[in-house]
Amino acid sequence: MQVLFLIWIITGVIAANDDDPSCEGLTGDALELCRDAGDVGTAIGVGLVIGLWAAVDIILGVTYGIYILSRRRQP
Numbered sequence: 001m002q003v004l005f006l007i008w009i010i011t012g013v014i015a016a017n018d019d020d021p022s023c024e025g026l027t028g029d030a031l032e033l034c035r036d037a038g039d040v041g042t043a044i045g046v047g048l049v050i051g052l053w054a055a056v057d058i059i060l061g062v063t064y065g066i067y068i069l070s071r072r073r074q075p
Helices: 002-017 028-071
Strands: none
16 A cells, blocks of 8 residues: 555656646746746645545554454453
């Protein structure tokens, strides 16, 4: 599961580094602003994936803990 989230983040960052077709034809400050906006969007996306990753880890951890506690032998 961890590898899937890591691959998701890496591919998202790599895809964001490709030239954005919406920035074509822009020059100077407009081009820089367009690229910076894309970087902000990438950061927000990566942050959301990391938040989802943490939530899934917590849910799976609690579920596993409950499972282990329910399988314990009672004295």
